Amino acid sequence: MEFEQEIARRRTFAIISHPDAGKTTLTEKLLLFGGAIHVAGAVKSNKIKKTATSDFMEIEKQRGISVATSVMGFEYNGYKVNILDTPGHQDFAEDTFRTLTAVDSVIIVIDAAKGVETQTRKLMQVCRMRNTPVIVFVNKLDRPCGDAFDLLDEIETELKIGVRPLSWPIGNGERFMGVYNLFEKSLYMYEPSKQTVQEGVAVELSSKELDSRIGETEAATLREEVETIDGVYPEFDVQDYLRGQIAPVFFGSALNNFGVRELLHCFLQIAPQPQTSHAAERDVLPQEKKFTGFVFKIHANMDPNHRNRIAFVKICSGKFERNKAYKHVRLGKELKFSSPTAFMADKKSIIDEAYPGDIVGLPDTGNFKIGDSISEGENINFRGLPSFSPELFRYIDNADPMKAKQLAKGIDQLMDEGVAQLFVHQFNGRKIIGTVGALQFEVIEYRLLHEYGAKCRYEGISLYKACWIESDDVAELSEFKKRKAQYLAKDKDGRDVFLAESNFMLQMAEQDFKKIRFHFTSEF
Numbered sequence: 088m089e090f091e092q093e094i095a096r097r098r099t100f101a102i103i104s105h106p107d108a109g110k111t112t113l114t115e116k117l118l119l120f121g122g123a124i125h126v127a128g129a130v131k132s133n134k135i136k137k138t139a140t141s142d143f144m145e146i147e148k149q150r151g152i153s154v155a156t157s158v159m160g161f162e163y164n165g166y167k168v169n170i171l172d173t174p175g176h177q178d179f180a181e182d183t184f185r186t187l188t189a190v191d192s193v194i195i196v197i198d199a200a201k202g203v204e205t206q207t208r209k210l211m212q213v214c215r216m217r218n219t220p221v222i223v224f225v226n227k228l229d230r231p232c233g234d235a236f237d238l239l240d241e242i243e244t245e246l247k248i249g250v251r252p253l254s255w256p257i258g259n260g261e262r263f264m265g266v267y268n269l270f271e272k273s274l275y276m277y278e279p280s281k282q283t284v285q286e287g288v289a290v291e292l293s294s295k296e297l298d299s300r301i302g303e304t305e306a307a308t309l310r311e312e313v314e315t316i317d318g319v320y321p322e323f324d325v326q327d328y329l330r331g332q333i334a335p336v337f338f339g340s341a342l343n344n345f346g347v348r349e350l351l352h353c354f355l356q357i358a359p360q361p362q363t364s365h366a367a368e369r370d371v372l373p374q375e376k377k378f379t380g381f382v383f384k385i386h387a388n389m390d391p392n393h394r395n396r397i398a399f400v401k402i403c404s405g406k407f408e409r410n411k412a413y414k415h416v417r418l419g420k421e422l423k424f425s426s427p428t429a430f431m432a433d434k435k436s437i438i439d440e441a442y443p444g445d446i447v448g449l450p451d452t453g454n455f456k457i458g459d460s461i462s463e464g465e466n467i468n469f470r471g472l473p474s475f476s477p478e479l480f481r482y483i484d485n486a487d488p489m490k491a492k493q494l495a496k497g498i499d500q501l502m503d504e505g506v507a508q509l510f511v512h513q514f515n516g517r518k519i520i521g522t523v524g525a526l527q528f529e530v531i532e533y534r535l536l537h538e539y540g541a542k543c544r545y546e547g548i549s550l551y552k553a554c555w556i557e558s559d560d561v562a563e564l565s566e567f568k569k570r571k572a573q574y575l576a577k578d579k580d581g582r583d584v585f586l587a588e589s590n591f592m593l594q595m596a597e598q599d600f601k602k603i604r605f606h607f608t609s610e611f
């Protein structure tokens with residue numbers, strides 16, 4: 088197949104949701120369609136118990152299993168579909184943000200009864216920042232839920248995106264009869280089943296057949312509602328979707344395999360193929376002949392005896408080939424990869440080549456950091472993998488004087504993986520770990536001990552936020568540093584960070600030092 092055709096047939100996306108909305112179930116059903124797995128339940132095990140905050144074994148299990156399920160590729164109707172998994176637990180939100188930088192579109196799953204929930208709102212912010220095209224799947228229609236129009240209003244206001252229903256539910260809960268697919272103009276009757284898939288029947292809205300299939304009252308309601316939809320919502324325009332302005336909405340029940348295939352079919356038709364990537368130096372088109380890519384995720388190996396890791400590389404342009412020498416841009420050195428892996432559903436295998444849109448896993452012994460770029464020689468640095476201002480902080484100290492080296496190395500490598508952020512307090516020289524979730528502290532302590540044989544001790548530190556500072560006014564910056572000496576730190580790249588103890592303190596600083604810019608993400 089031609090290089091350009093290979094690119095055009097790829098769809099790389101992530102499914103995001105608030106925990107419990109049905110992301111795992113939907114992923115699994117999509118994989119079943121793709122024939123990538125054959126048993127329901129295969130993806131299920133890739134879940135951290137949502138309530139667990141201190142179940143280390145769960146964390147470990149999650150990390151281990153998710154190497155294989157981090158990316159789930161499958162072939163379907165001539166398309167190569169790559170689903171990138173995102174952790175469900177909110178403490179791993181930053182992982183999810185980074186994964187979103189490697190996809191071309193997303194599917195958002197919403198629980199029909201619960202509506203838009205916190206985590207969904209946060210993740211949508213990231214999508215909006217990048218104008219990522221979004222399709223919404225309203226799930227669990229087999230459960231009682233509110234009015235579909237109200238839900239659409241809620242999605243529009245809460246997620247700040249226009250919506251356009253492409254299917255419409257007929258009843259819900261016990262009285263859920265099915266959906267009318269506005270995209271295909273066909274009727275899908277609901278029959279609860281976890282394994283079989285219902286076929287749609289082409290039924291015109293105005294036909295008598297509709298009445299005989301769903302009953303006169305329901306048919307009348309459906310006609311009325313579809314009329315309202317056509318009156319209220321603009322006609323679906325793929326370009327609006329591709330620009331991230333309008334989200335098409337589907338209704339269904341993932342658990343019952345209902346509405347999933349229609350979702351997949353429409354997704355394949357409208358979702359974008361691999362898109363332009365943005366580097367600091369220039370924009371990179373997937374069709375360019377030379378290979379470029381970046382690391383968006385690093386996974387430590389489960390086996391403590393082999394401290395190797397897998398760096399997940401998103402291919403931005405060109406063809407990636409096994410055993411070819413590529414340039415690690417940050418280190419300025421050539422590397423060859425003899426066993427790059429591709430991920431197909433629940434297994435991974437060594438591959439010889441991969442194309443833009445694909446994710447390859449590169450075994451790594453410590454060369455890679457999150458955000459590193461690889462190329463065929465060009466000095467290119469992909470952007471868009473910012474660290475966010477952490478909100479939870481602790482001093483980290485060595486609890487075993489004999490293992491200082493191991494501790495330092497462990498901390499370094501975990502930070503490279505993006506588990507948390509490290510700051511060095513400029514006033515007392517102590518190391519501070521900053522995270523977005525409480526679970527990370529336990530993960531770090533556990534992994535330092537089990538993978539590096541190092542023991543750490545935490546000490547609480549009361550901080551509101553850490554933010555990056557810069558200014559073109561050298562005098563003001565130095566005045567700021569003098570006045571705020573107790574609250575300054577350096578990040579791992581040696582950049583200045585202001586540690587604000589409270590929101591008030593931050594506001595005062597912003598007021599007093601107008602020529603200083605305070606940044607809440609590391610990329611500015």
Ligand code: G4P
Pocket residue numbers: 104105106107108109110111112113131175226227228229230339340341342343
């Ligand atoms: P998540 O990955 O977004 O966290 O959600 P997940 O798929 O694990 O689904 C959360 C729960 O919702 C699961 O039940 C799942 O079976 C259920 N669910 C998913 N889709 C539907 C649906 O369309 N209808 C109904 N009624 N339920 C649905 P659980 O009891 O937490 O897990 P399990 O014991 O069933 O595995």
